[in-house]
Amino acid sequence: MAEQTPLVGIIMGSDSDLTVMQAAADILKYFEIGFELTVVSAHRTPQRMFDYASSAKRRGLKVIIAGAGGAAHLPGMVASLTSLPVIGVPIKSSNSIDGWDSVLSILQMPNGVPVATVALNASKNAGILAAEIIGAFNEGIAKKLADYKKQLNDEVLSKVEKLKDGGWDNQFD
Ligand code: RP5
Numbered sequence: 001m002a003e004q005t006p007l008v009g010i011i012m013g014s015d016s017d018l019t020v021m022q023a024a025a026d027i028l029k030y031f032e033i034g035f036e037l038t039v040v041s042a043h044r045t046p047q048r049m050f051d052y053a054s055s056a057k058r059r060g061l062k063v064i065i066a067g068a069g070g071a072a073h074l075p076g077m078v079a080s081l082t083s084l085p086v087i088g089v090p091i092k093s094s095n096s097i098d099g100w101d102s103v104l105s106i107l108q109m110p111n112g113v114p115v116a117t118v119a120l121n122a123s124k125n126a127g128i129l130a131a132e133i134i135g136a137f138n139e140g141i142a143k144k145l146a147d148y149k150k151q152l153n154d155e156v157l158s159k160v161e162k163l164k165d166g167g168w169d170n171q172f173d
Contacts, residue, residue: 069093
């Protein structure tokens with residue numbers, strides 16, 4: 001596949017977040033949407049965060065996915081610095097108590113500065129949501145998303161048939 005202009009910026013507070021954030025990259029690859037991926041820390045590299053967020057729109061990005069754990073300020077701070085939509089991925093990291101700290105740090109934004117927060121560690125959904133935002137203005141991507149959702153639907157229906165034919169009591173024999 002030819003190198004694509006990045007439309008989505010995937011950033012994370014630490015390289016230790018990559019095991020979780022990889023799924024966002026994988027699903028964007030699946031939808032053939034160009035993205036860039038890097039580490040930007042709100043606390044350890046505040047100037048880099050400022051530069052990244054304030055130049056993102058000018059550089060052609062359409063959506064930013066930001067993942068962080070613990071005192072997870074990256075998505076909210078990035079959202080404060082850009083008019084691009086920001087999707088936050090709360091991560092259960094080494095400095096998380098139980099994951100709720102990451103969820104609430106990203107979710108409970110003040111009025112005026114929204115962050116679209118996905119479930120704990122749900123970076124795949126962040127990638128799909130980013131694709132949907134771009135798909136609202138891009139027919140090719142909208143078609144891929146419709147096919148993807150049809151595939152989810154068909155997978156469930158085939159499980160319904162399997163259960164109907166095989167019964168519920170011998171599925172794991
Ligand atoms: C957060 O602290 C990062 O997003 C990561 O989830 C967590 C731990 O970072 P490391 O100490 O592993 O670099 O800022």
